[in-house]
Amino acid sequence: MKIRALRKRTNLKPAYLIRYADDWILITDTKTNAEKWKRRIEKYLDTKLKLKLSPDKTLITNVRKSPIHFLGFRYKQIPGKSRTGWIPCTRPDDKRLKAKVDELRKRIKQLRKYNGEQLIHQINITNSTITGIGNYYKPATMVNVELNKYADSLLYTAYKAFKPKGAQWTPANEVNNLINRHASYTTKIPAIKFNELTIGITSLGFVKWEKAYLKNPIETPYTPEGRNAYKERTLKKHPLPRDDITLSLTLSKLITKGQTDPKYNFEYLMNRAYAFNRDKGKCKVCGNPIIGHELETHHINPNLPLNQINC
Known part of the structure; x- marks a missing residue:
């Protein structure tokens, strides 16, 4: 109602700036x-900032x-059910994607x-890239359709790369890496065996649309202030941090270079992210929340044999 009144009683021009x-x-x-x-913008940029709009990028x-x-x-905007008869439709940009x-x-x-531990580390990096692309495009209403155009061909490319290493098509929920990401998917992905672990390349198609909300930058699951800010805005508890990759790539690199204690192997690496999620981001010993970027993981009993520490 206020917008309608402004349109009738003033000469203000409606506009939404997204920057x-x-x-x-x-x-x-x-x-x-x-x-x-x-x-008006051209005049402002020229007189105030001594800048000019790019003719090639301005339309x-x-x-x-x-x-x-x-x-x-x-x-x-496409025809759809709404007051105006139009609804927004967002897709990943074809060329960029x-x-x-x-x-x-x-x-x-x-x-x-690559072979051995070097290969596992490179798989971790590749999976991080695939997951990152999906996370970036989650707000696009057609994200699943657009990313699935490439998902199968990428998986087949991975299978051909792994074939000499004994690759098998394995249901995603049966591999040992990215357990939380893969839990609800039975789609087969190319995977290899490494020290009794089954390590797979994740699919670009394992992504679902997620509505994007305007939010306060302080909102984060890692601090009490961030969680409270989220709760005040949404009247819901902020989901706890869920991690499969970001806490693991540095350790993955160190394992590859042989710069860790033998107990910190790739089996431990895969289990660490799973345990972090299982325990809802809290320390198993003291119960305090673990801050993601300062994570330190310790064994309750570090003197157990290697096969018991990482099982």
């Missing part, structure tokens, strides 16, 4: 208003006819050059 660093878009209701905003478009390309996403997938495919092909 990330020096990339930004401005959304308004008519082409005429868009052109007025563009002139006015109707999002019901042509999409906006912004930060690797493609935004468009394809470039990421092409680079990822090259990395996967390189896996055939």
Whole structure:
């Protein structure tokens, strides 16, 4: 109601500014208003900041006819059930996503050059990249459709790279790495055996749309203040940190270089993330929350034989 009143009683032009660093878009209701905003912005940048808009990157478009390309996403309005008869539709930008997938495919092909612990470390890095792509594009309404276009071909590329190493197609929920990520998937992924562990390449298609909310930057599951801020905004408890990879890559590298105690092997590495999630991010001994970036994991009884410590 307030917006309608402003439109009737003032000469203000409606607009929504979306900015990330020096990339930004401005959304308004008519082409005429868009052109007025563009002139005002050009004048402001020229007189106040001595800057000019890039002709190649600056355009006015109707999002019901042509999409906006912004930060690797493609935004468009399509017919749908709403008060206006239009709903937003977001997809990963085709060119940006394809470039990421092409680079990822090259990395996967390189896996055939590695063996033993070096190979497991490279698999960890590759899985981290795959998971990162999925996490970045989660807010896109068509994320599952778009990422699944490439998922099968990437898995087959990984299978060919692993085939000389005895690769087998294995249900994702039966491998020993990324246990929480894979728990609900029976899709078969290429996996190899390493010291009685089954290690697989995760699928780009293991991702689900997740609504993105405006939030306070202090919101984080790692601090009491962050959890309280989340609870005040949503009236829900903040989900505890869940980790499969980020706490493991540094240790993975050290294991590969032989710079850890023998008990800290790849079996321990896989179990550590699982235990962190199982115990809801709390220390098994004292019960205090563990801060992700300062994680130290200790054995309750470090004198047990190796096969008992990591089982």
